Amino acid sequence: MKKGLAKLTLALMAAGAISTSAHAATTLVYCSEGSPEGFNPAFYTAGTTFDATSKNMFNRLVEFKLGTTETEPGLATSYDVSSDGLEYTFHLRKGVKFHTSKDFTPTRDFNADDVIFTFDRQGNKDNPYHAVSGGSYEYFTGMGMDTLIKKIEKIDDYTVKFILTKPEAPFIANLAMDFASIFSKEQADAYMKAGTPEKLDIDPVATGPFQKVQYQKDSLIRYTAFKDYWQGKAKIDRLVFSITPDASVRYAKLKAGECDVMPYPNPADLKQMEADPNINLMSQEGLNVGYLAFNTQKKPFTDVRVRQALSLATDKSAIIDAVFQGAGKAAKNPIPPTMWSYNKNVVDYPYDPVKAKKLLAEAGYPDGFSTNIWAMPVQRPYNPNARRMAEIMQEDWSKIGVKAEIVSYEWGEYLNRSKKGEHDTVLLGWTGDNGDPDNFLYVLLGCDAVGGSNRAQWCNEEFNNLLLKAKQTSDKAERTKDYEEAQVVFKREAPWITIAHSVVYEPIRKEVKGYKIDPLGGHYFYNVSK
Amino acid sequence: MFQFIFRRLSLVIPTFLGITLLTFTLIRLIPGDPIEVMAGERGVSAERHAELSAQLGFDKPLYVQYYHYVTGVLQGDLGNSLITREPVMKEFLTLFPATIELAFCAAIFAILIGLPAGIFAAVKRGTVIDHSVMTFSLTGYSMPIFWWALLLMLVFSVNLGWTPVSGRIDVVYWIDDVTGFMLIDSLLSGEEGAFASAVSHLILPSIVLGTIPMAVIARMTRSSMLEVLSEDYIRTARAKGIAPWRVIVIHALRNALIPVITVIGLQVGILLSGAILTETVFAWPGIGKWLIESIGRRDYPVVQGGILIVACIIIVVNLLVDITYGIVNPRIRHSR
Numbered sequence: 001m002k003k004g005l006a007k008l009t010l011a012l013m014a015a016g017a018i019s020t021s022a023h024a025a026t027t028l029v030y031c032s033e034g035s036p037e038g039f040n041p042a043f044y045t046a047g048t049t050f051d052a053t054s055k056n057m058f059n060r061l062v063e064f065k066l067g068t069t070e071t072e073p074g075l076a077t078s079y080d081v082s083s084d085g086l087e088y089t090f091h092l093r094k095g096v097k098f099h100t101s102k103d104f105t106p107t108r109d110f111n112a113d114d115v116i117f118t119f120d121r122q123g124n125k126d127n128p129y130h131a132v133s134g135g136s137y138e139y140f141t142g143m144g145m146d147t148l149i150k151k152i153e154k155i156d157d158y159t160v161k162f163i164l165t166k167p168e169a170p171f172i173a174n175l176a177m178d179f180a181s182i183f184s185k186e187q188a189d190a191y192m193k194a195g196t197p198e199k200l201d202i203d204p205v206a207t208g209p210f211q212k213v214q215y216q217k218d219s220l221i222r223y224t225a226f227k228d229y230w231q232g233k234a235k236i237d238r239l240v241f242s243i244t245p246d247a248s249v250r251y252a253k254l255k256a257g258e259c260d261v262m263p264y265p266n267p268a269d270l271k272q273m274e275a276d277p278n279i280n281l282m283s284q285e286g287l288n289v290g291y292l293a294f295n296t297q298k299k300p301f302t303d304v305r306v307r308q309a310l311s312l313a314t315d316k317s318a319i320i321d322a323v324f325q326g327a328g329k330a331a332k333n334p335i336p337p338t339m340w341s342y343n344k345n346v347v348d349y350p351y352d353p354v355k356a357k358k359l360l361a362e363a364g365y366p367d368g369f370s371t372n373i374w375a376m377p378v379q380r381p382y383n384p385n386a387r388r389m390a391e392i393m394q395e396d397w398s399k400i401g402v403k404a405e406i407v408s409y410e411w412g413e414y415l416n417r418s419k420k421g422e423h424d425t426v427l428l429g430w431t432g433d434n435g436d437p438d439n440f441l442y443v444l445l446g447c448d449a450v451g452g453s454n455r456a457q458w459c460n461e462e463f464n465n466l467l468l469k470a471k472q473t474s475d476k477a478e479r480t481k482d483y484e485e486a487q488v489v490f491k492r493e494a495p496w497i498t499i500a501h502s503v504v505y506e507p508i509r510k511e512v513k514g515y516k517i518d519p520l521g522g523h524y525f526y527n528v529s530k
Numbered sequence: 531m532f533q534f535i536f537r538r539l540s541l542v543i544p545t546f547l548g549i550t551l552l553t554f555t556l557i558r559l560i561p562g563d564p565i566e567v568m569a570g571e572r573g574v575s576a577e578r579h580a581e582l583s584a585q586l587g588f589d590k591p592l593y594v595q596y597y598h599y600v601t602g603v604l605q606g607d608l609g610n611s612l613i614t615r616e617p618v619m620k621e622f623l624t625l626f627p628a629t630i631e632l633a634f635c636a637a638i639f640a641i642l643i644g645l646p647a648g649i650f651a652a653v654k655r656g657t658v659i660d661h662s663v664m665t666f667s668l669t670g671y672s673m674p675i676f677w678w679a680l681l682l683m684l685v686f687s688v689n690l691g692w693t694p695v696s697g698r699i700d701v702v703y704w705i706d707d708v709t710g711f712m713l714i715d716s717l718l719s720g721e722e723g724a725f726a727s728a729v730s731h732l733i734l735p736s737i738v739l740g741t742i743p744m745a746v747i748a749r750m751t752r753s754s755m756l757e758v759l760s761e762d763y764i765r766t767a768r769a770k771g772i773a774p775w776r777v778i779v780i781h782a783l784r785n786a787l788i789p790v791i792t793v794i795g796l797q798v799g800i801l802l803s804g805a806i807l808t809e810t811v812f813a814w815p816g817i818g819k820w821l822i823e824s825i826g827r828r829d830y831p832v833v834q835g836g837i838l839i840v841a842c843i844i845i846v847v848n849l850l851v852d853i854t855y856g857i858v859n860p861r862i863r864h865s866r
Contacts, residue, residue, distance in 0.1 A: 029701050037613050045572060134615045136582060142572055201615075216707060217624045218815035219698060240701045244813040248680060253695045255688050380571075412562030412828065419573055430571055453573050 025237040031259035040201035058181035069435025085167030097228040099211035117185035139179035173434035209526040235529035290382035290429035293455040305363040307494040311349040312356035331498040341483035368401025374426040382429030456495035564828035608835030618835035627710030629816035633801035639740035648751025670745035679811040696813040743797040754786040795851030803840040
């Protein structure tokens with residue numbers, strides 16, 4: 001009898017153990033703000049897509065060190081740069097496995113062929129994969145990689161050499177970007193042979209910590225932790241992206257325990273989140289800047305005194321309070337403080353309407369003038385309410401006699417017209433791509449960008465030469481010096497009123513451990529446990 | 531009967547052409563270049579812009595683009611989304627089951643509550659019951675959906691924890707996409723509790739989406755019933771001593787149903803064309819949300835194709851309503 005009882009207990013325990021192990025799989029739910037555009041990160045530019053693809057499924061030759069904008073080794077263990085800065089030789093990691101998908105099982109580890117395929121597809125129009133799935137590689141061309149990379153050579157299976165057309169220090173940071181995510185050439189070849197090359201972009205295998213299991217359009221993305229991941233299996237077993245476009249609903253789900261991490265909360269909900277014992281409200285300054293650009297090719301903004309006067313006449317603290325509701329920090333430089341080479345010593349224009357009026361009179365406008373402020377029609381991280389911001393500036397400027405009319409267009413139209421310089425002054429901003437100062441300064445203020453993303457239409461020789469110099473050396477100390485100096489010139493010439501860097505908030509459930517905010521705006525779940 | 535259906539069908543072709551022309555023009559009249567919208571702050575160079583325009587066929591004159599579009603449609607090709615690059619038809623078919631499922635449950639809710647409430651109010655005309663039903667339905671009719679959804683969500687999901695906040699099924703269930711209908715797929719999966727989870731996820735969205743149709747149905751049923759109830763034949767029926775419920779259900783309701791069916795038909799058509807607000811709030815992956823997002827992104831092929839399909843659905847539903855009239859009331863079938 002006793003024996004029988006013991007047996008029964010054992011059997012029950014075993015059954016219990018089985019059922020718990022089935023349910024013990026830890027699942028982390030991330031309530032993402034939208035659907036990915038697709039599963040090949042090289043095609044797209046949206047952060048939502050990168051979170052679902054490159055950040056958690058893929059690896060790159062170099063990676064951003066989590067929580068910083070610095071790079072660290074990824075699929076390349078190290079690299080050498082030639083003395084002329086034109087040749088980069090990468091030594092690749094051995095023993096890196098690719099995921100397995102429903103209809104593809106890799107037979108070999110990651111090697112040089114995969115690297116060459118990834119970049120050749122994007123840059124070489126003759127690559128059989130170049131035109132597959134529409135074939136537009138916006139970031140690759142946008143970062144100038146098509147003209148920068150002259151040739152990629154395979155030295156051996158684990159060594160690859162990139163030969164550039166000119167020395168370009170931000171090249172390494174570019175390789176850590178999402179478009180440079182490494183694909184499997186073996187999979188690509190298999191699909192090409194089967195006559196279904198476009199499947200590579202729908203169901204790619206990669207080398208990252210999570211592999212995609214299922215995507216239900218506009219609803220869910222399911223991943224499992226990749227057990228052969230080269231850095232070791234992730235601490236969670238399953239990762240689910242629950243696509244929830246509305247911020248209030250994301251918050252409701254977080255409160256109800258239906259999600260563990262949510263991005264982009266409503267500023268109005270922050271106070272309540274902070275008080276909630278089940279929620280840990282994380283925050284960090286974002287890698288972005290919101291600014292007002294003067295059209296420096298249009299009168300009266302051709303005169304530096306006018307630009308300085310309006311800078312003095314703008315009360316930034318009022319804007320931070322009203323528009324950012326505290327979730328922003330006044331900006332004095334065009335690059336955010338978390339970025340290397342940020343010049344702390346630059347002194348911002350204080351709020352001083354009296355001095356502003358005097359400067360304006362000196363410039364020949366004692367009674368002010370009429371102008372316009374363009375306000376964006378959309379909400380962006382660097383500017384949650386452009387209309388409100390424009391109204392505050394309008395009022396500030398009216399105190400020194402400058403009458404500004406607020407103008408707005410539909411977003412695509414707004415971007416297009418401001419590119420052409422139809423505005424007098426325009427509100428816009430930028431979120432960094434790769435953590436390199438060049439990605440802010442040269443892209444937004446370089447002479448090459450006039451008529452493009454340089455909305456101030458500003459080309460200053462002194463400033464531009466400093467940037468060009470910094471591009472050509474890979475010595476970080478030297479580059480830092482050049483960028484610091486460039487920020488001084490920028491402030492003196494005042495092509496923009498630098499307004500704010502927003503603070504990024506990410507509420508997570510208390511039981512989530514190890515989550516870090518990425519200053520570049522991504523959402524990574526490899527290090528997270530629950 | 532066939533002649534009747536044929537006559538109705540022949541009207542569909544010009545309607546169909548009109549819709550293609552209308553959607554094609556309207557989406558292009560909204561300012562905003564899809565390429566610029568795609569590129570955002572980053573922008574694209576003029577050369578790249580021209581290259582992409584050529585690739586997408588936007589460099590051709592509008593009438594050529596329209597011709598390509600219509601010939602494509604006639605061959606069953608609605609084009610590919612500019613964003614996801616997937617065929618529009620495929621995207622639609624992926625999302626439509628979710629919309630049907632929600633529309634079906636919302637319609638059931640609306641009919642089950644709205645119809646009896648309307649009948650009841652008509653029978654008890656002028657009483658407190660009548661007034662409360664009417665006040666209730668007027669409130670329902672004028673309810674701002676977004677607010678109503680968030681209110682229900684906060685009360686029932688966050689505070690009471692009775693229903694889930696959003697989505698179609700709990701994330702612990704990994705259900706394979708077989709039919710696209712979560713209720714069916716969850717049953718097919720055989721996972722314990724999956725079906726119950728799918729049902730619980732449908733409750734709040736169905737109530738929210740069904741609120742306005744319910745109010746409309748209740749009001750329409752009431753007024754139609756009142757009209758019929760004052761007819762002579764009803765008085766005659768009552769005078770003959772037929773049981774009161776028989777008078778109401780058999781004699782009055784059948785005749786009062788015609789306008790109600792019209793309303794139900796129209797409402798179902800609207801429900802099937804996707805519920806933009808409800809789908810957005812409950813993160814429901816249906817076609818309403820899909821279309822509205824595509825308009826924002828100037829995804830021309832999706833907007834054109836999606837609206838065309840939705841219009842077809844409405845045409846079909848209307849046709850079915852007309853046929854139902856014929857069944858309910860033979861006079862309509864035979865009249866010219």
